[in-house]
Amino acid sequence: xxxxxxxxxxxxRTTRGWWVYLILxxxxxxxxxxxxxxxxxxxxxxxxxxxxxxxxxxxGAVLAMxxxxxxxxxxxxxxxxxPTFLAAPSRERVLASKALAGTLVFLFFGAxxxxxxxxxxxxxxxxxxxxxxxxxxxxxxxxxxxxLSVVLWGLMGIAIGSVVHSQVAALVGTLVWIFVVENLLxxxxxxxxxxxxxxxxxxxxxxxxxxxxxxxxxxxxxxxxVSLGWIALIGAAxxxxxxxxxxx
Amino acid sequence: xxxxxxxxxxxxxxxxxxxxxxxxxxxTITGFLGPNGAGKSTTLRSVLGLVHPDAGRTTVLGxxxxxxDRPLHRVGAVLEASEVHPGRSGRNHLRVQxxxxxxxxxxxxxxxxxxxxxxxxxxxxxxxxLGMRQRLGLATALLGDPEVLVLDEPANGLDxxxxxxxxxxxxxxxxxxRTILVSSHVLSEVAQTADRxxxxxxxxxxxxxxxxxxxxxxxxxxxxxxxxxxxMRTLLAAQGLDVSTTEDGALLVSAPPERVGELAAANGVVLxxxxxxxxxxxEVFLELTGGETTQ
Numbered sequence: 001x002x003x004x005x006x007x008x009x010x011x012x013r014t015t016r017g018w019w020v021y022l023i024l025x026x027x028x029x030x031x032x033x034x035x036x037x038x039x040x041x042x043x044x045x046x047x048x049x050x051x052x053x054x055x056x057x058x059x060g061a062v063l064a065m066x067x068x069x070x071x072x073x074x075x076x077x078x079x080x081x082x083p084t085f086l087a088a089p090s091r092e093r094v095l096a097s098k099a100l101a102g103t104l105v106f107l108f109f110g111a112x113x114x115x116x117x118x119x120x121x122x123x124x125x126x127x128x129x130x131x132x133x134x135x136x137x138x139x140x141x142x143x144x145x146x147x148l149s150v151v152l153w154g155l156m157g158i159a160i161g162s163v164v165h166s167q168v169a170a171l172v173g174t175l176v177w178i179f180v181v182e183n184l185l186x187x188x189x190x191x192x193x194x195x196x197x198x199x200x201x202x203x204x205x206x207x208x209x210x211x212x213x214x215x216x217x218x219x220x221x222x223x224x225x226v227s228l229g230w231i232a233l234i235g236a237a238x239x240x241x242x243x244x245x246x247x248x
Numbered sequence: 249x250x251x252x253x254x255x256x257x258x259x260x261x262x263x264x265x266x267x268x269x270x271x272x273x274x275x276t277i278t279g280f281l282g283p284n285g286a287g288k289s290t291t292l293r294s295v296l297g298l299v300h301p302d303a304g305r306t307t308v309l310g311x312x313x314x315x316x317d318r319p320l321h322r323v324g325a326v327l328e329a330s331e332v333h334p335g336r337s338g339r340n341h342l343r344v345q346x347x348x349x350x351x352x353x354x355x356x357x358x359x360x361x362x363x364x365x366x367x368x369x370x371x372x373x374x375x376x377x378l379g380m381r382q383r384l385g386l387a388t389a390l391l392g393d394p395e396v397l398v399l400d401e402p403a404n405g406l407d408x409x410x411x412x413x414x415x416x417x418x419x420x421x422x423x424x425x426r427t428i429l430v431s432s433h434v435l436s437e438v439a440q441t442a443d444r445x446x447x448x449x450x451x452x453x454x455x456x457x458x459x460x461x462x463x464x465x466x467x468x469x470x471x472x473x474x475x476x477x478x479x480m481r482t483l484l485a486a487q488g489l490d491v492s493t494t495e496d497g498a499l500l501v502s503a504p505p506e507r508v509g510e511l512a513a514a515n516g517v518v519l520x521x522x523x524x525x526x527x528x529x530x531e532v533f534l535e536l537t538g539g540e541t542t543q
Contacts, residue, residue: 007348014340015333079331082298083388086325087348089297089314247298248259248290 001097004088008101011080012071021063025109028063029116032056037124045130047138053121054142055212060113061146061153064106068157069174071098072238073167082247091243099158099235106154110147145211148224152209155231156202162238165245178203202230249274249396249427250295255304256451257290264290266451267304272429272444277422279442279459280431283537287451288431289327292400296325308396320349324389325398329381329405334374338365338384341373342391351391359387363417378405386417397421399430403437415441439463439529449537462532470505472512473498473521480517487511500525 012018033056043049072095075081088094118134125132133139157174164170186198198204199217208223218226250272257265265287272278282288293299295306297313306312308323316322332341342356360366363383368376376384382402389397399418403411418441422428432438438445445462447454455462471494474480481499484491490502498521501508505522512519527535 003350004348007344010340010344010347011333014337014344015335017335074333078333079328080333082327082331083345084348085298086296087320087345089316089319244300246259246293246300248293 004097005101028059029056029113033120047133050133057113057146060109061150064109064154065157068154069161069170072161076165077167106151110150149210152227159234251307253305256302270446270456276443277428279438279445282448286448320392323396324394326385326389327400332373339369359390363387379410397428435529454536469500469525470508471523
């Protein structure tokens with residue numbers, strides 16, 4: 001199994017896409033934090049504001065999901081799934097090793113995102129002479145929640161990719177689901193007095209599981225649990241689908 | 249070594265393979281031949297556990313591929329030259345596969361040298377010619393130094409020099425005692441390399457035999473050259489024999505040379521040449537599969 005995890009990590013690191021992800025994380029998270037700190041001169045010494053800066057690391061979660069979808073679908077797109085299954089005929093093990101290797105990569109994405117938050121905010125706040133709360137316990141909790149959130153989004157991507165093997169369909173379908181289908185469902189269920197149910201839609205719970213609280217209808221740990229439930233359900237469908245498929 | 253028993257597979261409305269059975273003997277190069285759409289790739293992919301058959305059973309080294317321990321150390325396969333990520337270098341493609349099979353990285357350099365790709369190893373596969381991709385596929389198959397090799401159309405896209413290289417390469421691999429199953433539509437190449445042939449058509453077995461037996465069993469022809477070609481042709485036709493004229497003016501007769509020679513002597517026809525034309529694998533193949541072109 002550890003051989004397969006190593007192979008999966010090598011696959012991720014040996015294409016140029018890898019560097020694109022890292023650059024995007026640095027740019028997106030860095031710009032978001034810079035924008036936040038720069039435009040809130042009156043708030044930035046407050047602890048609440050500085051804890052909120054960690055939210056910028058959420059870009060890492062979205063990128064983790066996109067990478068995760070491609071970790072599965074690229075193999076079908078380029079036909080490399082053939083040598084992959086020749087080396088490891090147990091398809092369940094291949095998918096499991098993708099989830100395990102993915103988790104390591106997602107944690108790295110999360111850690112990098114947090115490091116960028118610190119690397120932009122700490123010097124800036126030091127220079128402006130604001131009181132720094134970024135190293136307090138509150139922030140550590142938020143950072144841990146962010147890491148878990150990035151992993152959850154990534155695992156959701158692995159699950160989606162193992163169900164929908166077409167790369168374009170998986171990526172576009174996920175976007176359409178998040179921005180169109182879930183919103184439609186929220187509207188429809190609202191008409192039917194089912195607002196309570198809408199909080200349990202896959203990406204609503206994933207969103208609620210990032211620790212930012214806010215207007216979420218369910219609280220943190222239930223959201224994490226329901227997210228894991230969705231990942232397990234979609235992942236099981238993915239194992240079923242991938243195991244039955246003829247590789248031609 | 250490789251056994252296929254009663255294999256059937258349908259894709260939608262197409263019956264790709266229908267009750268196919270054959271054996272590949274250990275230590276031989278077996279040519280796996282059939283016209284386009286005969287079911288060759290489906291059969292090979294079933295043997296390798298990539299396609300789930302509707303019926304039948306395939307084994308490699310006595311067990312289904314899915315039950316092989318350390319499969320890359322036992323069986324190497326080259327299926328399609330395009331099954332590589334175009335953005336990855338040839339070397340990294342091999343490193344990934346080596347990592348998955350627990351093969352040391354030093355072996356990657358060895359197989360690269362073996363297929364003469366060392367110089368291009370760090371370039372992205374996107375820029376490889378089809379011939380280079382075929383060689384990268386061969387290198388991948390050889391990573392685990394397997395005793396069985398399964399190759400699907402490895403000569404595809406190779407230029408004459410590449411085909412010659414492949415032929416010599418397969419021979420050297422077979423000389424090490426490996427069992428090789430190679431599908432091809434370049435029949436003349438198979439004729440020069442394979443010990444045995446398995447010919448399939450429309451998903452069914454046409455014949456499996458030693459190459460020499462297949463060629464010997466085929467109806468050859470007798471070649472006759474005579475200054476009196478018109479008279480000879482009339483005499484042969486009167487005997488009910490098929491006669492055709494070659495470009496250089498000789499006659500090809502569907503009868504053994506003894507009979508042609510006796511007929512000529514009895515009628516006082518002067519012969520300048522009387523020889524046996526061995527059927528080529530190409531002709532045998534067309535005869536067995538009803539004239540459909542190979543692919």
